[in-house]
Amino acid sequence: MIISVASGKGGTGKTLVATSLALSLKDTCDVQLLDCDVEEPNDHVFMKPTITRSEAVSIPVPSVDEEKCTHCGKCGEICAFNAIAVTKQKVLVFPELCHGCGACSYLCPEKAISEVANNIGVIEAGNANGLDFIHGKLDVGQMMAPPIIRKVKGLIDKDKVTIIDASPGTSCPVVEAVKDSDFCLLVTEPTPFGLNDLILAVETVRQLGITCSIILNRAGVGDGKTEEYCLRENLPIMLTIPLDTGIASFYSRGVPLVEGMPQFKNSFIELFDKIGEVVNEGNSNSKW
Amino acid sequence: MKEIVILSGKGGTGKTSVVGSFAAIAQNKVMADCDVDAADLHLILSPSSKEENEFQSGQVAVIDEDKCIQCGLCQDVCRFDAISDFRVDPISCEGCGFCSHVCPVEAIAMNECKAGEWFISNTKYGPLVNARLGIAQENSGKLVALVRQHAKEIAEQGKLDYIISDGPPGIGCPVISSLSGTNLALLVTEPTLSGIHDLERVLGVCNHFGVPALVCINKYDLNEDNTRQIENYCLKLGVEVAAKIPFDNVVTEAMVKGLSVVEYSDGRVAQEIKSLWHKVAEVLA
Numbered sequence: 038m039i040i041s042v043a044s045g046k047g048g049t050g051k052t053l054v055a056t057s058l059a060l061s062l063k064d065t066c067d068v069q070l071l072d073c074d075v076e077e078p079n080d081h082v083f084m085k086p087t088i089t090r091s092e093a094v095s096i097p098v099p100s101v102d103e104e105k106c107t108h109c110g111k112c113g114e115i116c117a118f119n120a121i122a123v124t125k126q127k128v129l130v131f132p133e134l135c136h137g138c139g140a141c142s143y144l145c146p147e148k149a150i151s152e153v154a155n156n157i158g159v160i161e162a163g164n165a166n167g168l169d170f171i172h173g174k175l176d177v178g179q180m181m182a183p184p185i186i187r188k189v190k191g192l193i194d195k196d197k198v199t200i201i202d203a204s205p206g207t208s209c210p211v212v213e214a215v216k217d218s219d220f221c222l223l224v225t226e227p228t229p230f231g232l233n234d235l236i237l238a239v240e241t242v243r244q245l246g247i248t249c250s251i252i253l254n255r256a257g258v259g260d261g262k263t264e265e266y267c268l269r270e271n272l273p274i275m276l277t278i279p280l281d282t283g284i285a286s287f288y289s290r291g292v293p294l295v296e297g298m299p300q301f302k303n304s305f306i307e308l309f310d311k312i313g314e315v316v317n318e319g320n321s322n323s324k325w
Numbered sequence: 326m327k328e329i330v331i332l333s334g335k336g337g338t339g340k341t342s343v344v345g346s347f348a349a350i351a352q353n354k355v356m357a358d359c360d361v362d363a364a365d366l367h368l369i370l371s372p373s374s375k376e377e378n379e380f381q382s383g384q385v386a387v388i389d390e391d392k393c394i395q396c397g398l399c400q401d402v403c404r405f406d407a408i409s410d411f412r413v414d415p416i417s418c419e420g421c422g423f424c425s426h427v428c429p430v431e432a433i434a435m436n437e438c439k440a441g442e443w444f445i446s447n448t449k450y451g452p453l454v455n456a457r458l459g460i461a462q463e464n465s466g467k468l469v470a471l472v473r474q475h476a477k478e479i480a481e482q483g484k485l486d487y488i489i490s491d492g493p494p495g496i497g498c499p500v501i502s503s504l505s506g507t508n509l510a511l512l513v514t515e516p517t518l519s520g521i522h523d524l525e526r527v528l529g530v531c532n533h534f535g536v537p538a539l540v541c542i543n544k545y546d547l548n549e550d551n552t553r554q555i556e557n558y559c560l561k562l563g564v565e566v567a568a569k570i571p572f573d574n575v576v577t578e579a580m581v582k583g584l585s586v587v588e589y590s591d592g593r594v595a596q597e598i599k600s601l602w603h604k605v606a607e608v609l610a
Contacts, residue, residue: 045363047336047494052519076495077334077526079519117384117421138404138421177529180466180498205336205494208362208458208465212416229580230341234363240460245416258577282547289548291518 039199040312041073041218043242045234047205050224050254050278053288055202056083057295058222061305063168067197070165072172073214074204075158075185081172082291086165094173094185095154096137101128105149112141112150133180158185162192169197182210190217198309207234207241215242219316221249222275222308228259232266239270248319250312255280276308326480327609328473328488328507330359332531334523336494338515339543342576344491345369345585346598348450351606354487356448357476358455359469359503361441366491369585372446372453380443380456380471382464384420384435386413392432399424399433416461440464443471445479452479466502469493473503487609496530504530509609510538511567511601516551524555528564539565539608541601544572567608568601570594 042055051074059070072080099112099121106128113123120134121141132155142150157179162171171192173185182204190213193199203214215221221242225235235251242249250273253263257280267274278284278294278301287297295302331340331347341360348356348370358366386407388399393411400408403424407417413424425433440463443456454476456468476488492503492510504510510531514524524540531538540559545552552569559566571593579589587595 044336046365047333047338047363048515049337074495076497076500077336077519077523079335079522082518082522115422115426136419136421138419138423139402140421140423140426143402143423144426175497177496177526178501178533180501182495182497206360206362206465207460208499209463210495210497211362212461216416228577229368229583230365233365233368237363237460244461258574260581285547288519289515289517289551 038316039193039201039218041201041203041215041221042224043203043211043215043221043238044205044224045207045238046225046231049226049231050252051202052079052083053254053294054222054224054252055200056080056293057301058305058309059168059200060166060293060295061302062198062309063166069169069171069194069197069199071189071193071199071201073186073189073201075173075175075182075189076204076210078172078174080202083293084165084170086163086170088161088163090162092160093156094158094160094188095156096135096181096184097139097152098132098135098137098155099130099141099150100153101130102149102151103127105147107147109146112145115140115144137184157181160185160188183213186210186213207237211241212245215247216245218247220312221247222252223249224252224254225263226255226258227253227261227263231259232263235263236266239272248315250275252276252278254278275311276304326485326488328490329509329511329605329609330490330492330503330507331511331513332492332500332504332527333494333513334496334527335514335520338513338520339576340513341365341369341491342580342586343513343541343598344489346587346595347489347602349585349587350599350602351487351489353485354451354489355476355479355485356451356453357472357488357490358453359472359490359499360493361456361465361468361472361499362458362493364455364457367453367455368583369580370448370450370453371583372448375444375446378443379439380441380468381437382440382467383438384422385415385418385438386422386424387434387436388413389432389434392430394430396429398427398429402427438462441468443468443475445475454479466498469499469502496526500530501534504536505534507536509605510536511541511605512538513541513543514555515543516545516548516555518551521551521555521558528562539567539605541568541570542566543570545569546571567604568597570597
């Protein structure tokens, strides 16, 4: 089963939920924790994994053989990302704009374009507290997170419970991280910013056809509008975490919530059971 | 005219609350919300008289079933696993057009997408340019560039002194699009290990693009050991910590009221943000 954790607004507690959920389940099932917030991965700060495997992630970008090139301009015309420009004497390649689709090298009439690997980041895998830990890191100065997220998700083991920590927002990195999940937890806080971004996140997850529910973090701040929205939209609030300086203090020091406050472990196990029920119900419904 | 962008690396450190207050303090400026996929600045600035524009960007492949001979070449060449059973999954489609170019019977069209909207509006604190990326759409970097371009035009026409941009979290495409070519980045961080880790990465991006940075530690009193660690780190790199904002519920209370902190209260948070703006203005001068 794949459970993703997303939010819309940043800083609402995705990492707190993903790490504590993974740690609460590891004694009863095989768990993988995937940090797919590859721009700013933080799960390792809490999990302190032992990394046993590291692999560079690259995009295949064009390399032009000027001896063969006739400067016909075809590659520049077909590139949808303006990553290649042809002048009379030279072909200019902008690797940071290239999506690695391969169209230019395939369609070059002179076969003058080959592909070379352009590194954009790294994925690292290992073990943390008896569970599988995998994360990706986008290199500083690089633009494209989705290829790294795809690589991290390539290590999903279908026989395990996979928890995916997504990045904030609702654009391509979030879609890449969340798609193909069996269930999505949306973590929010009951403030106007939290609600505004939650609504966007709910729309995104629904567009992907994934069932979601809400985790209300820092309950006690803000107003009651988030709960009203959830009620109206029939979105169950599966877990409420109070605003508490103790919780904030453990978080600030990189201590997972269920280690600092073990009394929360049962809440996360119950959360997982509720998700299991919903996912199973969905599976049996779809048979009809 | 000077352009400042507020970034953080980690989300939820308080970028928009700081920018909302800057809007109330700074004179002669235009505001730009560059967090196009989770924009919140409008909740504080309450814009009116909106000018709406469509953002057309990117393409998505569509297969004409009547023309398709099911040869499978499109599926073979697609590197994004966007085609199966001779159908395109619009969410996975990257819009590269490879399939459309190779299709032997020209059965694949590339259709333009409406990828979002952008707006120019008036607020009580001056003009605001913001946007809304379509749900599950790509090209957020391009939409950010569009928002900045229009903010710049407004600033030039009105002979304004500042463009103040609220940036997105992270370090990827929309962040780079918000940052490149600006005069100053203000990095809002928090005294947590996650915040510190993410600050280091976003500072790396500022260095990479040659944009000078100032740091603001928000909720600094939540963990004073970590705050000292950030201060020492910044000292070592020669980056100024321009403000330390205490934790205070007034920030959330102001947000609930749809106001900036400096309008809502005159307490410690408001004072610190006011002094932060003066430092920013000095650095920009």
